[in-house]
Amino acid sequence: MQTRRIKFTLSFALVLLLATAKAQTYTRISNGVSINTKGITTEITFFNNGIVHVKKYPVGNVAETKSFSVIGKPGKPTVAIIEGKDGLQIKSKNIAVIMSMPSGQIKFGNNEGHLYLQENSTSFSPVKDGNENTFRIKQSFKLERDEAIYGFGQFQNGHMSQRNQQLLLKQENMRIAIPFFQSIKNYGVFWDNASATVFSDSNNVASLQSEIGNCIDYYFIKGANADSVIEQYQLLTGEVPMFPKWVFGYWQSRERYTSQHELLDVVNRYRALKVPLDGIVQDWQYWGEDQADWNAVRFGNPRFPDPKKMIDSVHNMNAHIIISVWPSFGYKTKIYKELEAKNMLFNFQTWPPKDVKVYDAFNPEARDIYWSHMKNDIFSLGMDGWWLDATEPEKAGPDLVIDAQSTYAGSFQKVGNAFPIATTGGVSDHQKQLTKDKRVFILTRSAFAGQQRYATMLWSGDIQGKWDVLRAQIAAGCNLSLSGIPYWNTDVGGFFTGNNYPLGVKDPAYKELYVRWFQFATFCPMLRSHGTNTPREIYQLGNRGEWAFDAVEKYINLRYQLLPYIYSCAWQVTSQHLTMTRALAMDFASDKNVWDVNNQYMFGKSLLVCPVTDSLYTSRAGGVAETNFSNVKTTSVYLPSGADWFDFWTGEKMKGGQQVSKQVPIDIIPVFVKSGTILPVAASKQFALEHxxxxxxxxxxxxxxxxxxxxxxxxxxxxxxxxxxxxxxxxxxxxxxxxxxxxxxxxxxxxxxxxxxxxxxxxxxxxxxxxxxxxxxxxxxx
CATH class of the missing domain: 2.60.40.1180 (Golgi alpha-mannosidase II)
Structure with missing residues (x-):
């Protein structure tokens, strides 16, 4: 061990001022060094040859942190430490970290001197977390002027590249906060903090500022390409299990099926029509309609008189069923009383607001209680999976009240962003411990870093049925995938439609939107129709022979024809850390034209998908919507350079690196296949495991x-x-x-x-x- 002594002064104002040191000191620690400079202790350690862990805290403080995300065990890479006139170098096989002296700034590069990323400034602002003294922490980095970055979870702003904007990373319906981004330069940064965080990028300086943190804690991750960055990130935070094959078929849902008879009638009608179907979803109030019985985690509604018979009937029709369960409970429910007796309920308002409380998912005993009710009263009936709704959790009331709430893991302000991984993780772990015969499947609308390990399929929340919202889903899904969460989907047609299409499926204008949204969703990890205001089962669109019905049926059948490709892609997600919904920059990084394309993406490594996100065939002459298909419209598509492309529908071959115009009749979405592709196509079937x-x-x-x-x-x-x-x-x-x-x-x-x-x-x-x-x-x- 090698040590030098240091004299330093440390003074605090609103922001910790970093004093000038007369000398520096470092101590060799496992896989790296600890060094004091300008009043800050910095620990730089190598998790492996491609991941560097950086922790910073004021000298004399204790850097106690709990990661909800990191579960990987550090390797034993060979680390060299070299002192030079410009600072200290800590090097592995793949990464060279340079701490400049006396500034303490860190640079990340390779051993040939190429620079990937460098820090700009560090600050610690003293704040109170309840009665605890802690800090508001901030770290900034210098980015190249034209450097594109991606990730941070899911946002509904339509941006593909996250440059030159400010993002609030705080869980909310329709917003998923993942404090991880990756660069077109093939590196990533995971900011390991579960409090509300602001990302800001201006004048080529990007910063991350979290409300609460005993220390700055982040990981620099280097890969050869976007997929290998995600691979390293998942080695750090958890790998992705396989979903059941039936998840990748077609799913029908509605807010809500009001009775056992109604739900079974939907499955019966699909089977009678011979339209493929794999799943049906039961939304809320199967427990009853009294708000005091909210989310009783049991069937109590008299319109569901025999839930086991209902589930068995779904299975006898060769379909599967999942059910909505929330993390909040009405005061009359058995689970509420059990959790309340152990002081395991939060005291902030949720939805619905009256006498409904959210449980403390950070408490392992509370997770045990939650699962015991799910297991005994629902899973034991034969339920196939879970729709864990409102896992942000849903919050109402002032942030000050919510943030001050005490949890098992600290204040809500400190750990709140990790609530979704805590609650979904508890369900996933418990089910897998109970049985290995049925794979875990959880549909949920919020996530935190590492949640990919818990068999969760994200959806984009309670979005509006509008054309611009449809377009925004493309960048939202791609950026979530680039955040290491590979499984994502949307409510086909948008959740809310009443304000825009009060007539719902009776409005030809809504049918056009629904058909285009359905075409997009066919090329998403999950194909699921759901929403309120209007029903949207296929027979609600008309009869066979009518344009909306026929277009939707065509794409349901196409989904099943592509199942061998889709299920094999799912195996690549599990075995190779790949992702299905792929921003074009993942596969064509050398083509700068695609770095910020927000209306096209790859589905798997082979299919280029270009959703139609404008109304082309409906007008409202005299206030009444009318369709006119007499003139076939066109849309513009960019074919990335570096490959030739084949029109999926016609087989026509085209060169990459050009903009092309494609005809888009109502039943066609532009899809192109990359040269060199080998694509398996099956005959359609009525359900995924039919034969x-x-x-x-x-x-x-x-x-x-x-x-x-x-x-x-x-x-x-x-x-x-x-x-x-x-x-x-x-x-x-x-x-x-x-x-x-x-x-x-x-x-x-x-x-x-x-x-x-x-x-x-x-x-x-x-x-x-x-x-x-x-x-x-x-x-x-x-």
Whole structure:
């Protein structure tokens, strides 16, 4: 151990003033150093070769922190420490950290001298957290002028790049606060703080300021590309489990099904129409309509006389059901009384406001109680998953009252942003401990860093049914994915429609919006129709043969045809840390034209999706909405450079790096396939697990080498964690113009031993049929 002594002075004003030191000192600690400079203790340690952990606090203070996000265990990278005239260098295999002297500023670069990011300033402002002395903390960084950054969770402002704006990172309906961003330069910064935080970027200086913090605590993460940044981040905060295969089918929902009969009638009608369906959702008030019985976590409404029979009936129709559960309870409920007796309820207003209280999800015993009621009164009936609503949690009343609320983990002001990971994590852990036969599935509207490990599917909240809101969803979903949360969806058609479309589905203008929103949602991780003000089951749109019905049915069937691709992408999320909803900058970072594109994205690594986000066929002549499809309209699409592109619908091949105009009749959303893609396409089915895909069409998009790994398993248990699954690799060699189908790897119960692959070379007349028995096959083309 090597130590030098330091003399320093430390004075506080409104902001801690950093005094000039006559000398510096550092102490070698595990995987790094601790150094005092200008009255600040800075700990710089390497979590691994690609992640640097930085902690700062005033000298003499204790940097006690609790991370709700970080669960990874540090490795043992080789770390070199070099003293130089310009400061101290701490280096791993991949990253060089330089602390400048005497300023104490930190720079992150590589061992060849290339700079990624540098600090600008640090401040600690003394504040009170109840009776505790603590700080408002702030760290700023210098960014390059044209450097694009992404992440911070979900915002509804339509911005793709988060440069030159101010964002409040505080959980709220329609806003998801994740204190993590990543740069087009392939690094990320995770700010490990659960209090309300403001990100601000102006004049190329970006800062993060949190209301409460005993210390500044952040991680610098370096990767080779956006996916590897997310991989490192998930190694730090938790990896993503597989959802059941049925999650990726079509889901029908409404606010709300008012009876057992009504819910079952919806599933029956889909089956009678032979329109595919995998899931139905029961929203609130199944417990009863007395507000004092709010969220009793049990069936109490007489209109649901036999909930087990209802669930069994859904299953007998080969569908699945999830149910709404909130983190708040009315005063007459059994769970309220049990939590109240143990002082485990908060005292701030929530929604609905009268005599309803939120539980302290930070308390492990409270999480046990919460789950015990869910397990005994709902899960035991055969429920398939959870809709954990209002996990911000929903708050009403003054922030001062809410922030001062004491929780098991500290004041709400200090830890409030972590409420969603605490409550969803409790449910996820408890269910997985109970059974490994049914994968956890949680639909929820809020998240914190690391929540991806708890099998949660986020949705974008109670958004308005409007065209500009539809467009804003694209950037919102992409930025959430870039925040390390890969699963996300929206209420198709927007949750609220009454102000904009009071006639709902009877209004042709709303039908046009709904159809376009549905097309977008087909290429999202979950396809789920939900909302209030108007019903939106497919038969509400008209009859087969009418434009709205036919367009929606077409995309439901397309969703099922793409299930082999989607489920294999889900395996890539779990096994390779990839993400489905991908900003164009993730895959085409060298093309600066895509850095701030907010109306296109990649779905998986192969499909370029360009949603139609304008009304093209409806007008309100004389105040009455009328449709006119006589003239086919067009929309503009940018094809990123670095690849050739094929029109998904026609097979037409085009060069990348250009803007193209595409016709968009009401039943077409522009979708392009990247050259080198191998795309498996199945026959449609009535539900995801109806049958194995004994015949698959394998579409090959030539022009570049490519590979696709088809993933298959039992569909709904955790045996895949033990290696019980199978993969088949397809490789296209563009120079040899041949497709190689590998030996099948692995096995699982019910696996097809033989099947047919219909190989189609897109844009060419040639196609071939391969009878595959698990052994390698090479398929040449002319």
């Amino acid at each position: 194995a895909d004994s015949t698959l069409e394998i579409r090959v998009y030539e022009g570049a080498n490519g590979e696709f790994i088809l993933y298959e398993d039992e569909g709904d248990n955790y045996n895949y964690e033990k290696g019980v699954y199978a993969t088949i690799s397809f490789k296209w060699n563009n120079a040899k113009y041949q497709l190689e189908i590998s030996d099948r790897k692995g096995k699982f119960p019910g696996m097809l031993q033989t099947r047919n692959f219909n190989i189609k070379l897109v844009g060419k007349d040639e196609g071939k049929v391969v009878k595959y028995n698990g052994k390698k096959v090479v398929v040449p083309f002319n």
